Amino acid sequence: xxxxxxxxxxxxxxxGENLVLNCSxxxxxxxxxxxxxxxPGKGLTSLLLIQSSQREQTSGRLxxxxxxxxxxxxxxxxxSQPGDSxxxxxxxxxxxxxxxxVFGQGTRLTINP
Amino acid sequence: xxxxxxxxxYKVAKRGQDVALRCDPISGHVSLFWYQQALGQGPxxxxxxxxxxxxxxxxxxxxxxxxxxxxxxxxxxxxxxxxQEDSAVYxxxxxxxxxxxxxxxxxxxxxxxxx
Numbered sequence: 717x718x719x720x721x722x723x724x725x726x727x728x729x730x731x732g733e734n735l736v737l738n739c740s741x742x743x744x745x746x747x748x749x750x751x752x753x754x755x756p757g758k759g760l761t762s763l764l765l766i767q768s769s770q771r772e773q774t775s776g777r778l779x780x781x782x783x784x785x786x787x788x789x790x791x792x793x794x795x796s797q798p799g800d801s802x803x804x805x806x807x808x809x810x811x812x813x814x815x816x817x818v819f820g821q822g823t824r825l826t827i828n829p
Numbered sequence: 830x831x832x833x834x835x836x837x838x839y840k841v842a843k844r845g846q847d848v849a850l851r852c853d854p855i856s857g858h859v860s861l862f863w864y865q866q867a868l869g870q871g872p873x874x875x876x877x878x879x880x881x882x883x884x885x886x887x888x889x890x891x892x893x894x895x896x897x898x899x900x901x902x903x904x905x906x907x908x909x910x911x912x913q914e915d916s917a918v919y920x921x922x923x924x925x926x927x928x929x930x931x932x933x934x935x936x937x938x939x940x941x942x943x944x
Contacts (some may be wrong), residue, residue: 722871750932752935759936760872760920760922811929815860815885815927817874819873822871
């Protein structure tokens with residue numbers, strides 16, 4: 717059974733710092749991995765989608781990498797801003813049971829002005 | 830350019846009541862998903878529709894949970910005889926096709942509290 721783990725569960729950093737969020741998964745048989753952002757009381761906003769054949773994706777100040785063989789992904793946020801404060805979730809789309817996303821428990825990020 | 834919408838946004842139910850949660854996917858989206866998110870946890874898959882066909886309901890926690898999408902657009906998740914452990918946020922998502930590479934777009938969720 718695919719399991720997704722995110723470390724740390726919570727992170728608080730001063731504004732302007734670069735930071736890395738970690739995601740690991742137990743089964744490398746995936747179609748893709750996706751990073752989402754969730755604001756309190758809101759739904760999920762997709763940030764980056766990395767196909768299994770790709771190594772990384774970039775969008776603005778965000779960069780996500782994928783090492784499928786080792787079951788790891790990182791989300792790098794450059795020059796953090798208070799508006800980046802949210803919960804960040806990673807999810808994999810397993811080859812078996814491919815219609816469902818399997819999520820980690822999230823990292824709650826706080827950027828302090 | 831409406832996204833996925835869900836109603837109601839908040840629902841308080843007494844234990845034992847039946848509830849119905851509605852999802853309006855993005856127009857024309859073939860695939861529709863329901864997830865359950867407990868407090869402080871990531872979402873967990875409940876069920877999946879391709880058009881009106883429910884192709885996967887492996888995540889439904891008990892036979893008290895029932896979902897339908899009769900015309901291949903709007904979907905309803907029904908929970909019968911609600912229990913306190915059903916308290917959670919219920920998220921709906923849709924995607925344009927049925928391919929495995931596609932992004933799922935999520936609604937704001939319905940927060941259910943069972944007293």
